Amino acid sequence: MSTTTADEHHDDHHPSGIMRWITTTNHKDIGTLYLWFSFIMFFIGGFMALIIRTELFEPGMQFVDPQFFNSMTTMHAIVMIFGVVMPAFTGLANWLIPLMIGATDMALPRMNNWSFWILPFAFAMMLSTLFMDGGGPAGGWTLYPPLVLQTGDAFPFVIFAIHFMGMSSIMGAINVVATILNMRAPGMTLMKMPLFVWTWLITAYLLIAVMPVLAGGVTMLLTDKFFETSFFNAAGGGDPVLFQHIFWFFGHPEVYILILPSFGVISSIIPTFARKPLFGYSSMVYATASIAFLSFIVWAHHMFTVGMPLAGELFFMLATMLIAVPTGVKVFNWVCTMWRGAMTFETPMLFAIAFIILFTIGGFSGLMLAITPADFQYHDTYFVVAHFHYVLVPGSIFAIIAAVYYWLPKWTGHMYSEFWGKTHFWLSTIFVNITFFPMHFVGLAGMPRRIPDYALQFSDYNQIATIGAFGFGFAQIIFLGLVIATIRGGVKATDRVWEGAEGLEWTLSSPPPYHSFTTPPNVKGEWNWFTHQHYETVKTRS
């Protein structure tokens, strides 16, 4: 035993090497793991998209057989939803929520470790099904019976992989809820929380409410296949349409699980670069809660063509259109935040502005799809593909990219290259439109989705979309290079990083210490974005 005094210089000491990442319970480490996992899956899912687009470059069958094509559409969706967007937002939540609410870490750090490490195993299992007899799942991510029950050896592995993904999501959501409810700094009331924290609290609530529905649904598929139950088997007295109700009761809130944290990210970025406080903070919170509530009562708009009573069709049509109101409040508030602001256009702001414009286009096509008689024409066409890709790519993915650019200097302590950031932005924005905008036209002209071949009349727009997809894919390699370069070095970032940035995370050093706040910051008074009187932060480390 050596005897020293505690006044000696003291660094953050924590495990290093591979064991650091396997055994870590630190929110920043786990956030980093989630983000890298998501990034890797983004390239895997993107590669699948390029296979789809390559096959669709010309009419006729060129490169893959129809079964594999349908496996690609199914896997691409599952990977992008459960492997990219959800883990990316969980990674952002891990990194940012403790920093934003003034906590040292997440409330349940060991469970946090588990919820991440389940994911690589779940996706290894899911991707391995592509190499099994009968190929991977090819019935679409919606897993409708009886089609999905025709899956070969892969079927039980797909179900178990989905269970694992669900477990990971639920554990992540419980951790977020426990952290936000119990670990806010003194003085940080619910209505003083940053919008990103609010949107994640509501997202976690949605996750907890709907994930068991998916778990129950896929388990019933499993028992129908292997234990001779007849939940969805008409011959045994079951009803396959009931599965669609189950799936979309989960699936529609899932759509909001994928987009609500984006709203939080954009609500953080816009005020920073407009150098104005967020317009209508309270209305943003209530709008988010309203969207979450409405998400529970609109699921059957995915099933207009399945057949339901006229009153049901009317109810679901009107309830769906109602979602435009709180969403419109959000877009209005973001635009009002920018109105007469001292705006600058750094890369995160460019992605945020593109998000607002392009997500709104996706929202408008959603309104078109909400109109029941119109949906009878649009259903299962490329118009639907265009709609949800506008919501998810320039929506969720752009928000995630914007978040990375915005907080990367805080995470790494280095500024990224603005030149390469803007190059990435312009290439992504141009190519994302080249990819998905023509899909509106082929969809309206009647091109069905999930079909590897198509009529000659759709060739031109499909070729444009394929060129756009490859361009968008290559643009993301710039992003990968930029992230790696920023981690490795660069101009030192200041603690506050952005002139207009407000929030507790900016009061910490860049990069922040291993444990975030060793003394609780005291959040007093109302938001004051200019005088910094808002926070009376006791900083013990830098």
Added chain:
Amino acid sequence: MNTVADIDHELEVPTQFIVQHNQSLSWRGNKIFIINVGILSFSIAGVFALHGLWLILPFVGLEILILSVALYTCCLRNRYKEVITVGNEKLIVEKGLQQPNETWEFDRAWVNLELRDSKLLGHPSKLLVRSKGSQTEIGECLTDEERESLARSLMRTLHITLNKS
């Protein structure tokens, strides 16, 4: 978030150090949240069960159980409190949830502080107070940095050096 101030100056005696978690929502508030989520989730599962799709119910039950245990664990952990009183003659350590469940009294003149790093990867350090053969751990709910900060403050108050191992 835990409460411990890193005090740079020498403190007057008697001095009290209160080590506790920051708890931003009461257990009652947590219970309201659990009941809220529970009512919603069981209502959804109940409606599906009425249509014969009963397999959603056990998943909801399991999830609400895990949520309840998680929030209860947080609240229970956050109620933990250590009160360390440094007097002219004695150093008193009290530990408990709502009230002191355990109390130690040490002769101040013989008090020895040791900050012991864990031999196990990723495990927390320990801050031990000992005197005349008896010892107890303090700052259990703190991070390593916070624990060292508490040790420094105690060291200044007690006019002793810290044993680090």
